[in-house]
Amino acid sequence: xxxxxxxxxxxxxxxxxxxxxxxxxxxxxxxxxxxxxxxxxxxxxxxxxxxxxxxxxxxxxxxxxxxxxxxxxxxxxxxxxxxxxxxxxxxxxxxxxxxxxxxxxxxxx
Amino acid sequence: xxxxxxxxxxxxxxxxxxxxxxxxxxxxxxxxxxxxxxxxxxxxxxxxxxxxxxxxxxxxxxxxxxxxxxxxxxxxxxxxxxxxxxxxxxxxxxxxxxxxxxxxxxxxxxxxxxxxxxxxxxxxxxxxxxxxxxxxxxxxxxxxxxxxxxxxxxxxxxxxxx
Numbered sequence: 001x002x003x004x005x006x007x008x009x010x011x012x013x014x015x016x017x018x019x020x021x022x023x024x025x026x027x028x029x030x031x032x033x034x035x036x037x038x039x040x041x042x043x044x045x046x047x048x049x050x051x052x053x054x055x056x057x058x059x060x061x062x063x064x065x066x067x068x069x070x071x072x073x074x075x076x077x078x079x080x081x082x083x084x085x086x087x088x089x090x091x092x093x094x095x096x097x098x099x100x101x102x103x104x105x106x107x108x109x
Numbered sequence: 110x111x112x113x114x115x116x117x118x119x120x121x122x123x124x125x126x127x128x129x130x131x132x133x134x135x136x137x138x139x140x141x142x143x144x145x146x147x148x149x150x151x152x153x154x155x156x157x158x159x160x161x162x163x164x165x166x167x168x169x170x171x172x173x174x175x176x177x178x179x180x181x182x183x184x185x186x187x188x189x190x191x192x193x194x195x196x197x198x199x200x201x202x203x204x205x206x207x208x209x210x211x212x213x214x215x216x217x218x219x220x221x222x223x224x225x226x227x228x229x230x231x232x233x234x235x236x237x238x239x240x241x242x243x244x245x246x247x248x249x250x251x252x253x254x255x256x257x258x259x260x261x262x263x264x265x266x267x268x269x270x271x
Contacts, residue, residue: 030248034241041237044230053230061218062231065238068207068214069245075207076245079135079200083252086134093132 003046008039016074023081030080034073042066136198138253145188146250149208150243152181154236161232169226171219178216185209204246211239 012035017024045062048054054062097109156177163169189205192198215235219227227235 068211069238069241
């Protein structure tokens with residue numbers, strides 16, 4: 001059985017990018033390369049079952065490891081989005097520090 | 110997440126004004142945690158390489174390798190406790206939980222194969238999944254480390270072995 005790896009990656013990315021909002025573009029290179037690794041491994045497992053290299057029970061455990069890997073990659077994407085948002089907020093605040101401090105006449109920010 | 114950006118910016122401005130602080134939405138970088146993840150990966154890679162080279166021999170049987178699983182369980186529990194002790198660490202805590210799940214799967218797979226030990230394809234695919242997990246965890250650690258310089262959100266994950 002041949003799985004469409006590129007199609008799997010796009011499906012995974014399609015599901016992952018929505019909650020990311022504006023951070024999706026920044027997280028895309030990491031997410032897509034990780035999803036590609038995972039999709040290739042899932043395809044290896046799927047190919048090993050009909051040839052008898054892997055039985056159904058073994059495939060179940062190996063796929064479960066890939067599910068954990070996918071979840072961990074999604075958590076990283078989420079974390080990268082938070083770090084990006086945090087940097088944007090701090091940069092925005094940093095940019096108005098002089099303006100605000102000059103306006104109030106003391107070091108408020 | 111970023112749709113609340115204006116509100117978050119307003120809150121951050123208040124925080125700045127009241128406390129003169131920078132905004133922290135996620136845990137600080139913890140070098141001990143980072144190093145522990147790297148050590149766990151190194152031990153895992155050594156274990157899987159050894160199993161692969163001993164495939165088909167009594168040394169590769171599950172019963173001959175239980176010490177690795179006991180050791181790794183203890184190390185991941187320690188990692189989990191360390192992560193839980195940090196504020197705003199829920200993402201990293203969840204990542205450690207996922208990693209624990211993968212090691213449970215690996216142990217169950219090894220148990221299933223019993224005296225025969227893990228086959229080459231099983232080792233290759235399990236290794237690939239575990240490497241993906243370690244890579245994801247270390248990528249986030251790197252972003253936390255570099256957060257004050259350049260956010261690592263454009264980092265490309267290197268290809269893992271297949």
